[in-house]
Amino acid sequence: MNPSFSVNPISDLDQLLQYPFMVHALAAGTIVAVIAALVGWFVVLRRESFVCHTLSVMSFPGASGAALAGLPLASGYFVFAVGGALAIAFGSRIGGKRSATAESAVVGTVGAVALALGFLFLSLYGGILESVETLLFGSFVGITAAQVRTLLVVALLAGGVLAFVGRPLFYASVDERSARADGVPVQALSVVFLVLLGLAVAAIAQIVGVLLTFALLVAPAATAQLVTTRLRLSLALAVTLSVLETWAALTLAYFTNAALGFCLTTISLVLFAAARVARERRG
Amino acid sequence: MRDSSAPCGERVQDERLVAALPAGPSMSAVVELRDAAVAHGAATVWAGVDVELRAGEFVGILGPNGAGKSTFLEVLLGLKELREGTASVLGAAPGERREAIGYLPQRRSFDQSVRVRGRDLVALGLDGTRWGTPMPGLFRARRSALRARVDEVIAAVGAGAYANRPIGECSGGEQQRLLIAQALARSPQLLLLDEPLDGLDLPSQASVSALVQRLCRRDGITVALVAHDVNPLLSYLDRVIYFAGGRAVAGTPTEVITTQTLSALYGAGVEVLRRSDGRLVVVGQPDTPAHHDHAHG
Amino acid sequence: MFALPFVRNALLAGSLIAIASGLLGYFIVLRAQVFAGDALSHVAFTGALAAAAVGVDLRIGLFAATVLMALTFAGLGERARADDVTVGVAFAWILGLGVLFLDLFNASSSGGSGLLGARALFGSIFGLSGGEAALAAVIAAVLIATTLLIARPLLFVSLDPAVAIARGVPARLLGAVFLVLVGADAAEATQAVGALLLLGLLAAPAGAAHRLTARPYLGMAISAAIALASVWIGVALSYRVAALPPSSAIVLVAGAFYVLAFVRAPRLLAGVLRWTR
Numbered sequence: 001m002n003p004s005f006s007v008n009p010i011s012d013l014d015q016l017l018q019y020p021f022m023v024h025a026l027a028a029g030t031i032v033a034v035i036a037a038l039v040g041w042f043v044v045l046r047r048e049s050f051v052c053h054t055l056s057v058m059s060f061p062g063a064s065g066a067a068l069a070g071l072p073l074a075s076g077y078f079v080f081a082v083g084g085a086l087a088i089a090f091g092s093r094i095g096g097k098r099s100a101t102a103e104s105a106v107v108g109t110v111g112a113v114a115l116a117l118g119f120l121f122l123s124l125y126g127g128i129l130e131s132v133e134t135l136l137f138g139s140f141v142g143i144t145a146a147q148v149r150t151l152l153v154v155a156l157l158a159g160g161v162l163a164f165v166g167r168p169l170f171y172a173s174v175d176e177r178s179a180r181a182d183g184v185p186v187q188a189l190s191v192v193f194l195v196l197l198g199l200a201v202a203a204i205a206q207i208v209g210v211l212l213t214f215a216l217l218v219a220p221a222a223t224a225q226l227v228t229t230r231l232r233l234s235l236a237l238a239v240t241l242s243v244l245e246t247w248a249a250l251t252l253a254y255f256t257n258a259a260l261g262f263c264l265t266t267i268s269l270v271l272f273a274a275a276r277v278a279r280e281r282r283g
Numbered sequence: 284m285r286d287s288s289a290p291c292g293e294r295v296q297d298e299r300l301v302a303a304l305p306a307g308p309s310m311s312a313v314v315e316l317r318d319a320a321v322a323h324g325a326a327t328v329w330a331g332v333d334v335e336l337r338a339g340e341f342v343g344i345l346g347p348n349g350a351g352k353s354t355f356l357e358v359l360l361g362l363k364e365l366r367e368g369t370a371s372v373l374g375a376a377p378g379e380r381r382e383a384i385g386y387l388p389q390r391r392s393f394d395q396s397v398r399v400r401g402r403d404l405v406a407l408g409l410d411g412t413r414w415g416t417p418m419p420g421l422f423r424a425r426r427s428a429l430r431a432r433v434d435e436v437i438a439a440v441g442a443g444a445y446a447n448r449p450i451g452e453c454s455g456g457e458q459q460r461l462l463i464a465q466a467l468a469r470s471p472q473l474l475l476l477d478e479p480l481d482g483l484d485l486p487s488q489a490s491v492s493a494l495v496q497r498l499c500r501r502d503g504i505t506v507a508l509v510a511h512d513v514n515p516l517l518s519y520l521d522r523v524i525y526f527a528g529g530r531a532v533a534g535t536p537t538e539v540i541t542t543q544t545l546s547a548l549y550g551a552g553v554e555v556l557r558r559s560d561g562r563l564v565v566v567g568q569p570d571t572p573a574h575h576d577h578a579h580g
Numbered sequence: 581m582f583a584l585p586f587v588r589n590a591l592l593a594g595s596l597i598a599i600a601s602g603l604l605g606y607f608i609v610l611r612a613q614v615f616a617g618d619a620l621s622h623v624a625f626t627g628a629l630a631a632a633a634v635g636v637d638l639r640i641g642l643f644a645a646t647v648l649m650a651l652t653f654a655g656l657g658e659r660a661r662a663d664d665v666t667v668g669v670a671f672a673w674i675l676g677l678g679v680l681f682l683d684l685f686n687a688s689s690s691g692g693s694g695l696l697g698a699r700a701l702f703g704s705i706f707g708l709s710g711g712e713a714a715l716a717a718v719i720a721a722v723l724i725a726t727t728l729l730i731a732r733p734l735l736f737v738s739l740d741p742a743v744a745i746a747r748g749v750p751a752r753l754l755g756a757v758f759l760v761l762v763g764a765d766a767a768e769a770t771q772a773v774g775a776l777l778l779l780g781l782l783a784a785p786a787g788a789a790h791r792l793t794a795r796p797y798l799g800m801a802i803s804a805a806i807a808l809a810s811v812w813i814g815v816a817l818s819y820r821v822a823a824l825p826p827s828s829a830i831v832l833v834a835g836a837f838y839v840l841a842f843v844r845a846p847r848l849l850a851g852v853l854r855w856t857r
Contacts, residue, residue: 049664104614105787109838111618112780116831119702119777123825132698136776137679215672222665259683265669265676272669360746381748388742398794399739411736412747416728417797449794465743 016254024148025140025207029246031151032207033216035158037242039200040221041235042162042193046173049218050107051088051194055201056213057111058084060118063135063205068125074150077202085198089191137261138209140250147206154203158196169193170231212261219268220245226275241271311338312371313473313505314359319368321354328354330367332531334524336473336507341499343516343536344509346526347568352509353389355526356475359507360386373472385466389477389509393458397451401442401461404450406433408465436464440494456487460494467498474498476508480515488515495519513540514562527568540565581819589713590705590826594811596720597768598781602804603727604765605786607758611738615667616653616759617782620766622671623649625775626678627767628700633681633688638700642767650763654756703774703827705815712771720768723761734758735796772811773827780831781807788834788841810834 017023043052062080063073122131133139162169172179172186180186204213224238249264312335320330328351336342344352357363358370361378373380409429417426437446440460445453450461459479466474476495480488496519499506510516513523517536524533525540528549532539539545540563542555553567581587608617627645628638682697699707708716737744737751745751762782769781789803814830
C-alpha cells in the first residue's frame with residue numbers, strides 16, 4: 001500500500017476509501033471525535049482535564065488485562081475507565097479536604113501503578129512490542145466493524161445522556177452554589193458526568209491510544225471556547241474542529257505513514273495555539 | 284527631636300508630644316529613619332518620614348490598607364530600597380544585621396496538608412540558612428544545643444503543648460505563637476511582626492499581644508508590630524507609628540489617634556470616636572483600596 | 581541471584597537511583613511540583629528517542645531533554661503552572677513527537693529489534709551493562725550528595741519562603757538547582773523503570789513518607805528507604821518470576837507501600853500488637 005497524495009481531492013478520497021480498514025478507521029474516528037468534542041467541552045468548562053488524563057491511563061491495564069484474559073479489548077477499556085471514574089467520584093467524597101500536595105502525589109502514583117499493571121499484563125500476554133505502542137499511542141489499522149458498531153452505541157448513549165442533563169450540568173458547572181440552591185442535584189450530576197467521561201475516554205483511547213486521549217478530548221473543545229463564548233456556537237465549533245482534526249490526522253497518517261498520534265497532536269496543538277495567540281492579541 | 288512630619292499648624296502639638304513621652308525604655312534608637320521616602324515603581328508610597336524605634340519599645344505600626352506599613356518593614360529588612368533619605372537599623376544599613384532581626388511576614392497560614400511539626404519550623408528559624416543536612420551522629424554537641432534553644436523559645440511563647448503536632452493541624456493562634464517562636468530563635472534584638480493578629484479570634488489576639496509585650500519587657504527586644512486595628516493592642520503598646528496620606532506620625536496612642544492628628548495626617552476630615560465599649564473607631568477616611576468598614580485605630 | 585552480573589548491575593544502579601529519587605521526591609511532593617515530574621517523563625521519552633533516531637547514545641538525548649526542560653521550568657517560574665489545558669496539549673504533542681522519532685528509528689536501517697519503544701517507556705534495568713550501571717551509579721551519587729548539601733535551606737525556603745528570603749536564603753537559585761537535580765534524576769530513573777513509570781519512584785515513596793511522619797529529615801530518610809526497598813524487592817521478585825517485568829514490580833511495590841502508609845499501617849500494626857498481647 002503506497003498511497004500517494006495528489007492535489008485532486010476526489011482521487012485522494014478515493015484512495016482513502018479503498019480499503020475497508022480505512023473506512024472503519026474514518027467511521028470510528030468520526031464517532032469518537034463527536035463524543036470527544038461534546039464531553040470534552042464540559043471537561044474544559046469544569047476544568048477537569050487532569051482527571052481525563054488519569055482516567056485514560058487507568059484504562060490501560062483494562063485493555064491489556066482483557067487481551068490477557070482473551071476478552072475483547074473494548075470491554076477492558078470500558079470497565080476500567082468507568083470503574084476508575086466511580087472510584088474517583090466516591091474517593092473524593094471520602095477524602096474530604098485535600099491539599100495540592102497530597103492530591104498530586106496520589107494521582108501521580110495511581111497513574112504510575114496503572115501503567116505498571118498494564119505493562120505487566122502485556123508481558124504476561126506475551127505480545128508486548130506492538131501492543132504497547134498500539135495501546136499507548138493508538139492505531140487506525142485493524143479497527144473492526146464490530147468495534148465501529150460498539151462505538152456508535154456508546155456515542156448514542158452518551159449523546160442521549162448529555163442531551164438530557166446538559167442544561168443542569170452546565171448550570172452546575174458554571175455556578176455550583178446557585179445551582180445547588182436552585183435544587184439542581186450537583187453531586188449526582190458530577191458522578192454521572194464522571195461516568196460519561198469514563199465512557200468517552202474508553203472510546204477515544206481505542207483509536208488514539210491511552211496517552212493521547214487527552215489531546216482529542218480537550219484540545220478542540222478548548223480551542224472552540226477560546227474562539228467564542230456563545231454556547232451553541234462553541235459546542236458546534238468544538239464538534240466541527242474535532243471531526244476535522246481527526247480526519248486530517250487520519251489522512252495525514254495514511255498518506256505519509258507518520259504515526260497517527262503525532263499527526264493528531266500536532267494538528268490539535270497548532271489550532272489551539274493559533275486560537276490562544278489570537279485571543280491574546282485581541283484581549 | 285521631631286517625631287512627626289505634620290504640617291506647620293501642628294508644630295505646637297509636637298512640642299507637647301515630646302514633653303509627654305514617658306520615661307522607661309532607654310532612649311537609644313534601634314531604628315532611625317530620616318526624611319525617608321519609598322516608591323512602588325513610579326508611585327510614591329510615603330515620603331518625608333522621620334521616625335525611630337527605641338530599644339525595648341513595643342511599637343504598633345498602624346494605618347489603612349495600602350498605606351505602606353508592610354513596606355516600612357521591608358525597608359527595615361533591607362528588602363526595599365529608599366528612594367530618598369536615610370535609614371539605620373541596629374547601627375548599620377538595613378539588611379546588614381539580618382541575624383539580629385526576627386521577622387514574621389504577613390498571612391502565613393499553613394494549610395492542613397503541611398505535615399511538618401511546628402518544632403521543626405522553629406528549628407529552621409535557627410539553622411535554616413546553614414547548608415547540609417543534620418545527620419544522626421554528627422555534631423552531637425551542636426545539635427543538642429540547637430534542641431535546647433528550640434525548647435526554650437517554644438516554652439517562652441507557651442506553645443509546648445502543640446509544638447510536636449503537624450503545624451497544619453494547629454489553630455491560627457497556635458500557629459502564630461510557633462511562628463513567633465521561630466522569629467525569636469536567634470535571640471533577635473529587633474522583632475518585626477507583620478499583621479500577626481490578622482484572622483485570630485479576640486482571645487487569641489489578646490494573648491498574643493500580651494505575649495509580645497512580655498517578651499519586650501523581659502528580654503529588652505524592640506518590637507514593631509503591624510496591625511490594621513489598634514484596639515487589641517491598645518493597652519500593651521508603648522508607642523504608635525501611623526502611616527497615612529503618604530506620611531507618618533509617631534507618638535503614644537493617645538497622642539496619635541486623635542481627630543486632630545489624624546485629620547492633619549490624612550489631609551481630610553477624619554474623626555476618631557470612642558464607642559460605648561471603649562473601642563476606638565476612625566470614620567471618614569479617604570479611600571484607599573479595599574475596606575471601608577475599618578473598626579479602627 | 582547475586583552471582584549474576586546483570587542482577588548486580590541492576591542493584592548497583594537501582595539502589596543509588598532509588599535513594600536519589602526518594603530524597604528529591606520528598607521535596608517534589610513538599611513543593612507541590614509533581615506535575616513537573618510528569619512533564620519530565622514525557623520529555624525523557626522523546627529525548628531518548630530523538631537521540632536514537634539521530635544515532636547517538638540514548639542517554640545523551642535523555643539527559644539533554646530533561647535538564648533543558650528543568651531549566652525551562654525554572655526560568656518560567658510561576659507561569660509554568662498557569663494553564664492545565666495548554667500544558668497538557670503541549671506535552672501530549674511532545675509524546676506524539678516521541679512516537680514519530682520511534683517510528684523513524686524503527687524504519688531506519690539500524691532499526692534493531694523494535695524493543696526500543698518498550699525500553700524507553702518501561703525501562704531496562706536488567707539490560708544495563710557494567711559500564712552503564714557504574715555511570716548511572718556515579719551520577720546518582722552526585723545527585724544524592726548535592727541534595728543533602730542543599731537540603732536544609734531548600735526545606736526552609738520551601739516551607740517558609742518569606743522568612744527564608746528575608747534571612748538571605750537564595751530562593752531562586754535553590755529552586756533552579758533543585759529542578760535541574762530533578763531533571764537529571766528523571767533521566768536516571770528512566771533507565772531503571774522507564775519514562776512512563778517515573779512517578780512510581782519520584783512520587784510514591786515520597787507520598788508515603790509524607791503520610792508517615794511530620795519530621796522533615798526523618799521523612800527524607802523514610803522516602804529514600806522506601807524507594808530503596810521497592811527497588812530491591814522489585815528486582816528480587818522479577819528475578820524469581822520471569823514473566824514479571826522489573827519496572828512493573830518496582831512500581832507496584834512502591835504503590836503498595838503508599839497504600840500501607842495510607843491505612844496508617846504502623847498504627848494498625850501497633851494496635852494489632854497491643855491487642856494480641
